Amino acid sequence: MSSAAQQTAPAVRVKRVGVGDLEFNVNESGDPGSPTLLFLHGSGPGATAASNWQAILEELADDFHCVAPDVIGFGDSSQPDPRPAALGPYTQLRVETLVGLVDAMGIDTFTVVGNSMGGMWALGMVRDIPERVDRLVLMGSGGAPLPVGPSLPKLIGFYDEPTVDAMAALLTDFVYEPSMFGDRLHEIAAERLPRALRPEVEASHRATFTFEVPWDFTPSDLAAIQQETLVIHGRDDRFVTFDAGVYYFTHIPNARIYGIGKCGHWAQIEHHDRFVAVLREFLAGAV
Numbered sequence: 001m002s003s004a005a006q007q008t009a010p011a012v013r014v015k016r017v018g019v020g021d022l023e024f025n026v027n028e029s030g031d032p033g034s035p036t037l038l039f040l041h042g043s044g045p046g047a048t049a050a051s052n053w054q055a056i057l058e059e060l061a062d063d064f065h066c067v068a069p070d071v072i073g074f075g076d077s078s079q080p081d082p083r084p085a086a087l088g089p090y091t092q093l094r095v096e097t098l099v100g101l102v103d104a105m106g107i108d109t110f111t112v113v114g115n116s117m118g119g120m121w122a123l124g125m126v127r128d129i130p131e132r133v134d135r136l137v138l139m140g141s142g143g144a145p146l147p148v149g150p151s152l153p154k155l156i157g158f159y160d161e162p163t164v165d166a167m168a169a170l171l172t173d174f175v176y177e178p179s180m181f182g183d184r185l186h187e188i189a190a191e192r193l194p195r196a197l198r199p200e201v202e203a204s205h206r207a208t209f210t211f212e213v214p215w216d217f218t219p220s221d222l223a224a225i226q227q228e229t230l231v232i233h234g235r236d237d238r239f240v241t242f243d244a245g246v247y248y249f250t251h252i253p254n255a256r257i258y259g260i261g262k263c264g265h266w267a268q269i270e271h272h273d274r275f276v277a278v279l280r281e282f283l284a285g286a287v
Helices: 049-060 087-104 117-128 152-156 162-173 184-194 201-209 219-223 242-251 272-283
Strands: 012-019 022-029 036-040 066-072 110-115 133-139 228-234 255-260
Touching: 012 049, 022 036, 022 049, 022 087, 036 049, 036 087, 036 117, 049 066, 049 272, 066 087, 066 272, 087 117, 087 133, 087 201, 117 133, 152 162, 162 184, 184 201, 201 228, 219 242, 228 242, 228 272, 242 255
Parallel strands: 036 066, 036 110, 110 133, 133 228, 228 255
Antiparallel strands: 012 022, 022 066
16 A cells, blocks of 8 residues: 555566456466465555555465556556446456466466456456356455445545545545544545546546446356355445355355455455454365
8 A cells, every 4th residue: 555565575576467468467476386376456546466466475485476466458558549438348358368378478377366356357257267267366356247336436535636635535445444544535536546547547547437238146156156155245345245255155056155354345454363364274175
């Protein structure tokens, strides 16, 4: 979240990976010979892989090969030209280019961990290349055909008045307890805002949240998922309600759910230690 948190730590490497005529900005940690974890960020204004996953990549580097890309249209990855004009085709493009990314990196099989809209992309990868996805982790995942959380309209409409104050207000909605930001809330918002205000990032955001072509996963879609699945969801999530986590738990055959009280949309940040412990247990087959 802060500039310090987004600086490249010694354990994390940053590189460019080409997929067709597009390039991904990729954060990577650990030994490529270790089991691969693919971490997919969410879609908030100014979102990047580092803002979602930096601390997780550092912590898991000793045991896993961790890969966290800025998804196409976000951060320092390429913008597609032409850009898809609605959520459905843009999501499909992102899923296809993520498959291209693991191909380009020589990754055969992997576990995918998706946060928010990243969960939708993760589900798309499971649908398209099920034989290559070992396990699935959904954290505050979008894609359920349910009413949205009360703060999602604020995120979607951020560019109506994109100020530091608006970014600060949005950041507080991501967590259960805004005091976790200490006295740095507006400083963090001011650091994140310039990324969000890049014209190509704004255009990508507006296309992403054009709902003319929806992208939902039906019970029958989810019933086809055979991977062991961990659903992590904050009980107090204001963007994707806890009901969505229950929906995935109900319809994915091999799912288990871990709900966290006093937790919003960013479980991996608000409850970092618990998130890492539960993820490790799941990957070890203990959850």
